Amino acid sequence: xxxxxxxxxxxxxxxxxxxxxxxxxxxxxxxxxxxxxxxxxxxxxxxxxxxxxxxxxxxxxxxxxxxxxxxxxxxxxxxxxxxxxxxxxxxxxxxxxxxxxxxxxxxxxxxxxxxxxxxxxxxxxxxxxxxxx
Amino acid sequence: xxxxxxxxxxxxxxxxxxxxxxxxxxxxxxxxxxxxxxxxxxxxxxxxxxxxxxxxxxxxxxxxxxxxxxxxxxxxxxxxxxxxxxxxxxxxxxxxxxxxxxxxxxxxxxxxxxxxxxxxxxxxxxxxxxxxx
DNA sequence: GTTACTGCAAAGCTTTTGCATCCCT
DNA sequence: AGGGATGCAAAAGCTTTGCAGTAAC
Numbered sequence: 316x317x318x319x320x321x322x323x324x325x326x327x328x329x330x331x332x333x334x335x336x337x338x339x340x341x342x343x344x345x346x347x348x349x350x351x352x353x354x355x356x357x358x359x360x361x362x363x364x365x366x367x368x369x370x371x372x373x374x375x376x377x378x379x380x381x382x383x384x385x386x387x388x389x390x391x392x393x394x395x396x397x398x399x400x401x402x403x404x405x406x407x408x409x410x411x412x413x414x415x416x417x418x419x420x421x422x423x424x425x426x427x428x429x430x431x432x433x434x435x436x437x438x439x440x441x442x443x444x445x446x447x448x
Numbered sequence: 449x450x451x452x453x454x455x456x457x458x459x460x461x462x463x464x465x466x467x468x469x470x471x472x473x474x475x476x477x478x479x480x481x482x483x484x485x486x487x488x489x490x491x492x493x494x495x496x497x498x499x500x501x502x503x504x505x506x507x508x509x510x511x512x513x514x515x516x517x518x519x520x521x522x523x524x525x526x527x528x529x530x531x532x533x534x535x536x537x538x539x540x541x542x543x544x545x546x547x548x549x550x551x552x553x554x555x556x557x558x559x560x561x562x563x564x565x566x567x568x569x570x571x572x573x574x575x576x577x578x579x580x581x
Numbered sequence: 582g583t584t585a586c587t588g589c590a591a592a593g594c595t596t597t598t599g600c601a602t603c604c605c606t
Numbered sequence: 607a608g609g610g611a612t613g614c615a616a617a618a619g620c621t622t623t624g625c626a627g628t629a630a631c
Contacts, residue, residue, distance in 0.1 A: 316504045323584085323631070325586060326585085326630075326631095327585095327586060327629075329586085329587075330586085344609050346621080347620085359588080360587085360588085361587065361588045361589070362588090362621085363589075363622080364586075366525070366622070366629085367587085367622090380518060382515045382516055382517065383517065383519045385513060387621095388518055400557070400558065401578045403563060407557050409560075411552070411556065413553075415548075415550045417567060420546075423544065423546060424533070424569075425533065425542050425574075427535065427572060427573055427574070428571055429571045430536060430572065431569075431570045432568060432569050432570060433568045434565055434568075435554065435565060435567075435568070436557075436560075436562065436564075437563050437566070438557065438560030438561055438562045439560060439561045440559075441558075441559045447580055456610070457610090458605050458606070458609090458610060458611060459606095460604080460612075461612095462611085462612075478582095479595080480595085492612090493612085493613090494612065494613045495613055496596095496612075496613060496615095499595095499596065499597070500611080500612085501611090515593095519594085520594085520595065520596095582631085583630100584626105584629100584630090585624095586630085586631085587627085587629085587631080588626100588627090588628095589624105589625095589626095590624095591622105591623085591624090592621105592622080592624095593620105593621080593622070593623090593624075594620085594621080594622095595619085595621100596617105596618085597616105597617080597618070598615105598617075599615095601614095602613085602614105602615095603612070603613095604607095604612090605608105605609095605610105606607105606609095
């Protein structure tokens with residue numbers, strides 16, 4: 316939480332609630348997930364504030380936007396390099412911290428300047444597998 | 449093109465134009481890209497038809513939906529397993545056919561039944577790098 | 582007192598849907 | 607002729623934005 320105390324950044328109750336909800340949250344919530352949770356504490360909080368705060372956190376580099384779910388954006392407060400294991404059925408997302416060696420050969424990179432990578436593992440989670448039976 | 453001739457599938461001019469545009473297209477077009485191109489040949493084609501046709505192709509397994517771009521869905525007619533190299537600036541997407549060995553250890557899979565994976569490589573393309581200078 | 586933030590409502594985009602008409606087979 | 611496909615327009619989601627009022631500093 317300390318990391319948010321800097322110049323020109325006002326710590327409003329709404330923001331503190333959002334920071335607190337995101338801190339250590341590995342559930343990869345959508346904007347609506349965040350909105351619903353924040354509303355329980357601050358019923359007056361608006362969707363606009365949630366989106367504006369998420370945008371601010373993204374710009375600061377304290378929040379990643381996941382493009383895994385075509386229906387809605389999901390957010391990840393864990394900014395250290397990691398990958399994701401996704402249930403193709405319920406869309407649950409699990410963090411994977413294994414360091415895979417997947418460096419590309421120079422001649423395959425089409426002269427791109429590489430800045431990173433991200434692996435999506437697809438699978439069926441135990442809960443959904445059970446439902447299938 | 450032959451692969452579309454089967455039971456209960458009508459080959460309308462609109463669909464043929466879409467199939468032709470997608471066939472071998474490695475530009476990962478959005479629905480609007482497809483709509484604009486098809487309109488040049490069949491100005492009467494509607495957006496609804498484009499979306500309905502893409503949905504049909506997805507269900508048949510002849511088209512992949514990419515979730516790489518948070519602003520809009522993009523489509524990939526290449527259904528063989530491959531990865532993507534993405535320009536973080538202009539969002540250009542390049543296909544990568546290298547077969548990386550990234551199998552996870554059993555005990556890291558959280559009991560998921562694995563069905564596949566997809567690597568996104570992020571970089572800055574030569575064109576965008578030039579613009580930066 | 583300043584200045585940034587909030588909330589509301591409207592607007593912006595992308596994608597989906599219902600239904601009457603059309604046309605491929 | 608029959609049934610799937612088309613096109614229109616409306617609707618549905620998710621996300622963004624403008625602005626006046628509010629509150630953090």
